[in-house]
Amino acid sequence: xxxxxxxxxxxxxxxxxxxxxxxxxxxxxxxxxxxxxxxxxxxxxxxxxxxxxxxxxxxxxxxxxxxxxxxxxxxxxxxxxxxxxxxxxxxxxxxxxxxxxxxxxxxxxxxxxxxxxxxxxxxxxxxxxxxxxxxxxxxxxxxxxxxxxxxxxxxxxxxxxxxxxxxxxxxxxxxxxxxxxxxxxxxxxxxxxxxxxxxx
Amino acid sequence: xxxxxxxxxxxxxxxxxxxxxxxxxxxxxxxxxxxxxxxxxxxxxxxxxxxxxxxxxxxxxxxxxxxxxxxxxxxxxxxxxxxxxxxxxxxxxxxxxxxxxxxxxxxxxxxxxxxxxxxxxxxxxxxxxxxxxxxxxxxxxxxxxxxxxxxxxxxxxxxxxxxxxxxxxxxxxxxxxxxxxxxxxxxxxxxxxxxxxxxxxxxxxxxxxxxxxxxxxxxxxxxxxxxxxxxxxxxxxxxxxxxxxxxxxxxxxxxxxxxxxxxxxxxxxxxxxxxxxxxxxxxxxxxxxxxxxxxxxxxxxxxxxxxxxxxxxxxxxxxxxxxxxxxxxxxxxxxxxxxxxxxxxxxxxxxxxxxxxxxxxxxxxxxxxxxxxxxxxxxxxxxxxxxxxxxxxxxxxxxxxxxxxxxxxxxxxxxxxxxxxxxxxxxxxxxxxxxxxxx
Numbered sequence: 001x002x003x004x005x006x007x008x009x010x011x012x013x014x015x016x017x018x019x020x021x022x023x024x025x026x027x028x029x030x031x032x033x034x035x036x037x038x039x040x041x042x043x044x045x046x047x048x049x050x051x052x053x054x055x056x057x058x059x060x061x062x063x064x065x066x067x068x069x070x071x072x073x074x075x076x077x078x079x080x081x082x083x084x085x086x087x088x089x090x091x092x093x094x095x096x097x098x099x100x101x102x103x104x105x106x107x108x109x110x111x112x113x114x115x116x117x118x119x120x121x122x123x124x125x126x127x128x129x130x131x132x133x134x135x136x137x138x139x140x141x142x143x144x145x146x147x148x149x150x151x152x153x154x155x156x157x158x159x160x161x162x163x164x165x166x167x168x169x170x171x172x173x174x175x176x177x178x179x180x181x182x183x184x185x186x187x188x189x190x191x192x193x194x195x196x197x198x199x200x
Numbered sequence: 201x202x203x204x205x206x207x208x209x210x211x212x213x214x215x216x217x218x219x220x221x222x223x224x225x226x227x228x229x230x231x232x233x234x235x236x237x238x239x240x241x242x243x244x245x246x247x248x249x250x251x252x253x254x255x256x257x258x259x260x261x262x263x264x265x266x267x268x269x270x271x272x273x274x275x276x277x278x279x280x281x282x283x284x285x286x287x288x289x290x291x292x293x294x295x296x297x298x299x300x301x302x303x304x305x306x307x308x309x310x311x312x313x314x315x316x317x318x319x320x321x322x323x324x325x326x327x328x329x330x331x332x333x334x335x336x337x338x339x340x341x342x343x344x345x346x347x348x349x350x351x352x353x354x355x356x357x358x359x360x361x362x363x364x365x366x367x368x369x370x371x372x373x374x375x376x377x378x379x380x381x382x383x384x385x386x387x388x389x390x391x392x393x394x395x396x397x398x399x400x401x402x403x404x405x406x407x408x409x410x411x412x413x414x415x416x417x418x419x420x421x422x423x424x425x426x427x428x429x430x431x432x433x434x435x436x437x438x439x440x441x442x443x444x445x446x447x448x449x450x451x452x453x454x455x456x457x458x459x460x461x462x463x464x465x466x467x468x469x470x471x472x473x474x475x476x477x478x479x480x481x482x483x484x485x486x487x488x489x490x491x492x493x494x495x496x497x498x499x500x501x502x503x504x505x506x507x508x509x510x511x512x513x514x515x516x517x518x519x520x521x522x523x524x525x526x527x528x529x530x531x532x533x534x535x536x537x538x539x540x541x542x543x544x545x546x547x548x549x550x551x552x553x554x555x556x557x558x559x560x561x562x563x564x565x566x567x568x569x570x571x572x573x574x575x576x577x578x579x580x581x582x583x584x585x586x587x588x589x590x591x592x593x594x595x596x597x598x599x600x601x602x603x604x605x606x607x608x609x610x611x612x613x614x615x616x617x618x619x620x621x622x623x624x625x626x627x628x629x630x631x632x633x634x635x636x637x638x639x
Binding site for chain 1: 468
């Protein structure tokens with residue numbers, strides 16, 4: 001509680017504390033005036049797997065899941081999904097890293113290694129493809145785009161720029177490999193993410 | 201209803217998903233961050249706000265790298281929390297827009313939620329309806345006036361808009377109202393009795409980004425529901441839900457009364473079997489038509505007993521993902537305080553706008569608390585300078601001695617103890633149980 005009688009989040013509140021302790025202010029309207037009430041919410045097991053994407057890239061990033069533009073959250077279908085990442089305004093040839101984390105409700109945090117989808121974490125195993133600059137097709141983010149001539153990203157980066165070490169290390173800890181991208185001011189990266197029901 | 205639904209081109213509407221997911225709303229204590237993905241607000245102090253403003257323009261990794269070692273260590277957990285919470289663009293900048301507004305010195309820049317009564321008429325005469333004393337449908341706000349109101353609310357960070365009535369689906373331009381709200385970036389919620397649901401209407405609901413689409417019932421059976429909402433309504437609403445469920449996600453909203461408090465688990469089971477995504481339970485309040493049916497008011501024991509029944513649902517239903525923290529048992533450890541005013545959100549977090557444009561700290565308080573009309577002055581002026589708003593914000597319970605208001609509901613305080621600044625008897629009982637409060 002601050003000296004003026006308010007109770008708001010400060011920088012120090014986040015030190016060594018659970019994110020579950022972050023304060024929220026409730027001005028509800030489904031419960032008028034927020035005076036009282038309770039909300040029950042059911043999970044629809046057929047709806048798919050909610051996920052959060054996070055990446056480090058050498059330029060501006062746009063994400064597409066199954067051809068649809070998204071911010072950084074999406075619900076993946078059970079089965080196969082197409083992830084496309086369009087990177088523009090590339091100025092320096094820094095590596096690309098990406099993680100895909102299950103988006104669980106508060107209070108359902110699980111062990112770290114169960115949170116991440118292996119298919120959705122960048123890897124030099126050949127499953128991540130890229131197409132650079134003038135070769136990027138107009139339908140490059142579409143599910144049925146022909147990727148026959150796309151390049152497999154098999155070169156793992158070993159060095160990261162000093163000023164962004166924190167972000168790269170964090171993504172590596174979560175299972176992402178740093179991938180070297182083909183040269184170009186614009187690069188499109190694609191992979192397939194398979195989500196199997198019951199593995200969560 | 202069906203033939204009057206305007207056809208909208210989805211491409212013309214900026215949906216919630218296409219906006220930056222966060223909004224930074226300057227406040228006198230720092231800021232509120234509104235998260236569009238959850239429709240929730242989180243408050244931050246001045247120092248944290250300064251960092252967040254910096255991260256609007258500078259990627260987090262770059263920002264941390266510029267700090268001295270000790271300070272970097274101190275701020276790293278804060279920045280990493282935002283990263284974990286998915287508050288950054290993929291390139292590391294805060295995924296937010298900042299409102300260009302000068303915050304008032306002693307209250308929030310804007311309400312966190314506004315209840316807008318878009319119609320006075322209703323096709324039911326429920327015995328507990330809070331709207332019982334509202335003027336009926338004389339000269340209701342027009343779409344253009346509602347559109348202007350929505351723009352004002354967006355400019356001050358009041359993003360949650362509850363559309364109520366009357367019965368909102370009796371308003372022929374309902375979907376235009378919802379689209380006007382969404383176009384301004386508001387998060388509309390709608391509460392309907394569901395009786396007018398058609399296939400076309402359900403399809404139109406399904407096209408829109410509604411935070412909540414509440415359909416009201418007041419019992420798990422026709423016998424317990426229809427005694428409150430009228431003969432035959434249970435079966436008609438259930439038929440409407442079957443139509444609605446084919447096209448849209450919906451919530452079932454139950455008002456806990458003395459007549460149904462014992463069957464809330466059955467209500468929850470009904471909601472699930474009907475395909476509801478969510479079930480909302482709130483107590484009846486002593487206001488409107490309910491004042492003539494006080495025998496329906498639940499006792500504190502009946503209400504808390506109902507909450508316990510709902511809590512038990514968690515133990516037996518594997519697909520029940522959680523209880524949102526609106527009940528007293530579930531919110532204390534996450535509860536911020538951005539007003540310093542005990543308990544009630546009226547004039548502090550919320551406001552209501554009547555069907556004729558009267559602005560009130562709470563839709564339950566009645567016309568004595570009307571503070572101005574948006575046809576005469578802007579909503580922002582009323583929020584900032586309305587006399588009734590100022591009066592309520594300054595209330596501390598001190599005027600009522602030891603039995604002053606210290607939390608809960610000011611309408612319950614007014615009805616049971618004679619003054620909105622007197623004690624809410626439920627709060628008194630709650631404190632006696634050894635817990636924190638009923639807000």
